[in-house]
Amino acid sequence: MADRDHDSDRHLARQSRLVALVIAGTMLxxxxxxLLGPILGLPDxxxxxxxFAAMAGLVWALVVxxxxxxARxxxxSGGK
Known part of the structure; x- marks a missing residue:
């Protein structure tokens, strides 16, 4: 039982790191x-x-x- 709890904690920690990377990467x-849009003359x-791509990434991060x-x-609370 303790191994399962430990594995669950590791999985949640891995998910948390992934969310942090997605948020940081999305914003960068x-x-x-x-910055580059106007320099390159991209259309609006x-x-x-x-x-919209940034919003999709942030919504995904919010859901996860x-x-x-x-889960935590x-x-x-004992799995209720």
């Missing part, structure tokens, strides 16, 4: 696109495409973070 890519529709939070809360 989005800022880079905002590409700017909106980058905006909520799942992590719920369930583990703390």
């Amino acid at each position: 890519l989005w800022m880079g696109a905002q 529709r590409y700017v909106f495409l980058f905006d 973070t909520t799942q992590i939070w719920r 809360r369930a583990a703390r």
Whole structure:
């Protein structure tokens, strides 16, 4: 039972690191696109495409973070 708890904690920690990397990477890519868009003369529709891609990445991170939070809360309360 303790091994399963340990494996679950490791899985949640791995997911947490992935979420952090996705958030940081999304924001860096989005800022880079905002900076390079006008320099390269990209049309506005590409700017909106980058905006929507960033929103999708952040929504995914929010969903996974909520799942992590719920899993830790369930583990703390005994799996209820």
